[in-house]
Amino acid sequence: MKKILFALAICYSIIAVSQNKQVLYNWDVSPQSLLLNPGAVVDQKHHYGIPFLSGFHINGGTSGVTVFDIFSDDGRDINDKIAEALTALDSNDFFTATQQLELINFGWRSKSDYYFSGGIYQEFDFISYLPKDFLDLAREGNRDYIGRAYNFDHISLRADLLTVYHFGFNKKVTDKLTLGLRFKAYSSMISASSTGNTGTFTTTQNDGTPNIYEHTVEGLNVEVKTSGYASLKDVDGSSQIVSDVLGRAFFGGNLGLGFDFGATYEITNQLSATASILDIGTIFHSSATEIYNASGNYTLDGLELLFPTIENGETTFPYYSDLEDEIEREIPVDTLNSAYSQMRPAKINAGLHYDFGESIGRKSGDCDCRNMGGKSQHVSQAGIQYYSVFRPKGIQAAGTVYYRRRFSNWLSTKATYTVDSYSASNIGLGMALNIGSLNFHLAADNLLDIANIAKANSLSLQFGFNIIVEEL
Amino acid sequence: MMKYPQILLVIFLSSIVTSCFQNTDFDQANDVVITPVVELDLIYFDIDASQFYDVETNTPNLVVRDTTAIEFIDGNDIRDALVRAEFLFDFTNSIPSNFSVNFDFLNTNNEVRYSSFTQVNAGSASLPVETIYIDNVENEEIENLTSSNKVVISVTIPSSSSSLFGTLNLKSKATYYLEID
16 A cells, blocks of 8 residues: 555656657757657758667656655655645646657658658556545545545546557658658557546435445446556566567567658748647557456445244355345456557647747858758747647647757757646756767756756656768 | 856756755655545344244244354454444334344354344334444454454344234444554
């Protein structure tokens, strides 16, 4: 119990809107910008990610409460602090954790001026909404809440561990418009979810009922879908589990397909608009699936004794096992091995970007052949960005204003200020260093809290090493 | 002398490197305890007065008895968590006789581990009488209660006849005071 609460508290203490990479979006210093917008403007000739180091992203967060709220060393009883925090939270509060590790990333410009790019990355994505009603029930019991309906729809969570293989192309189709499309193949290693649950549990006290209370489960339909888990239950030893799971990373798992689409439109010399939609896709879970479903209606009145006349050697009715059988009949719990499909959480990015300040990048007189009629490049850019992700209980959205500046050929920076439903104090900062062809980027957000992560609702960190070969 | 961008770089990198959890005490997790108070229906019955007299043999049947398993109360988990249990028995008697009622909690070897006893007042068909009995179980009795897995209810009438009418009704609930750490 303690461990669970501790883990919950830790998780609840870290983000806001997960997978928002507001610092790296529309920042051409890193090949990662092509993963955030396949239609980003690309200038380089080719790029190679340094295997396993080209891109790492970690992000975690919680709405409404921080680690500090619970674990601050303030002499107060932790149970009071938990109670206080839970009072302020509702079932739309959530915690998330996301991690991505790029294994391979590469790209090159073809003779026909397409920029092709591809790679493999591993992703872990987790979201759980606060199961408020059942935390309340577990913490306080039902005695003081006779008549309260505890909602099963408060149980909503999803976890995925998968590998993504992607290949895309990018083309400047007119002087002003760049489009990009990326195809993705997903290989799911482990997936578990419980969403769209319905039903209530209520204890009521009314006249005319057989016993003091009626404990009623009404309209129950709770489902937990798992894939990649069932086959691990019989496996001995962690090393075997690890090798089984890793095997699925390489197309051994449940497969899925998806795509990303993006565009950049250069409205004027200095103003451009970008948009992308990522992970429009589905994973088809067909092997090693296990679906647990409980559904039905039931009212429990307790055990009714009938006081039958017992002759010698006879026993009375098996009230208790009859009751158990009745509950199992009315609320059957089924385990199915059927296939199911699951949409990936789609993400939308959009931005409006304004370049200003000193022009850069080319010696006077050079032909800007790749940029005929396009936007000029300046040391500074400011703009606004929008991000949203589709989650089990709806869209989570965030808005960002930013300023980025190139200080020299080797250093660029970008600062962001992001507002979402849960935090209005998220300052992010990114830096990109170019040492010859070697590119290193580092980005983090919630910098106001970085001195004490415990106080942050969310945190994300991205870094990577790539080799970028500029246009000759 | 460092220029502005280099200073920024140093501040940014050093803040990430030195970033940590401050003024927090994660050992507090050991102090987390939850104390739910759960109320659940227990047993209920209606015993007709005729059950206290055997018309076939014309003999009084002074003790009526029934047994049910209550396996949910038996076990280490509940033993560790249960601080106190309170049983509330709500009798409504329309039989013009008082009763004594025994609740005997037995373990798997049918040894009595915990017992409780109450008197139920006589009532009448026109004016049923309610008797509420609350039995509080705590301290070392919890150990006895939670090593039981069935309960025997014995309802004893002082005397009986074929002319006895009415019903003895019981509704009951249990309040479990739990402490889970």
